[in-house]
Amino acid sequence: MNMLDNETARGFHDALGAPARAADIDAADDVYGWLIGSWDMDVVHYRVDLGGARRRGEIHFGWVLEGRAVQDVWIMPPRGERHTGLAAADSMYGTTLRLWDPALRAWRVTYVNPLTGQRDELVGRRVGDDLVQIGTHADGTPIRWSFTDITRDTFRWSGMALAQDGVSWRLEAEFHARRRRA
Template sequence: MNDFVEALVSDGKSPNLPDEYNYFGKLIGSWKLDYIDHNLSSSVKGEWIFSWVLEGMGIQDVIILPARDARTDVVHPLTEYGTSLRVYNPTTHAWDVAYGFTGKIFRLEAKKQGDMIVLTNLEDENHKWVFATIEDDRFHWQNVTVQANGDWHINADIYAKRA
């Protein structure tokens, strides 16, 4: 297992990844989060851990809802244990993203739109995941559905603080 981890995890960003496309670098590390699902009127505390991978050309994460130290025998309605792999694409200058958890995989493309990083679902372009802000010690993420009139319906918010 150590060989796998050593081959996967990287010490930092590759010099081949241009700084102007290093959208996710500030996320490296561990975060405590509040996940709020507006459609289910439910919330949960969780954790999100990010690491450089693939010789610094990718970032992989693990999101855990509820947080490992908050889990009980009663299954929370927002339980999820998933991972994203984000790999910079030098041809498109976007990030190719795959997110998966038990029974589901999403493919997305991440690009900057103003100050936001918008990840668009490749099978349903009206479904987006948005890093609205990323600061050194906090970030705000949203799960959004674009309505027919162009308005954004916010399905869920994550407010994260560095652990």
């Protein structure tokens, strides 16, 4: 990358990133700001039960778009363990954009993973102590993604999809995250 490319990339990142939540979003509506920072995760379930097989990943969250959105990057395996030829089923390098919608009084959530073509649309809200995001996969399958067991430095994230029977929910993914220390 030449000097012009570095300056261009830095300009893009500076324009995208924001130092904090926008002033017109009330603190009570800021349900995702606590996530800002970097996290390590243990992969418990990713399409199959991985309880016996150690899988790890990393997640990075930041305020973007003048503080009116929280964007993240979910990476599995971590960048230091990635290699060419990695099967798409064993890999994740996707991003979520959570946009505050004042008319809806909720967050519109879009996740994309270019490697697998996954695209999901949801609406996120606080429900008790949890953050619950409800929506659909691109094929119309209803989904429910939740942040639970939330502390300042840990959380559990699970993704559920409605099964073909239209009644039961199946676990598609579960991650246990720990905040990285500087």
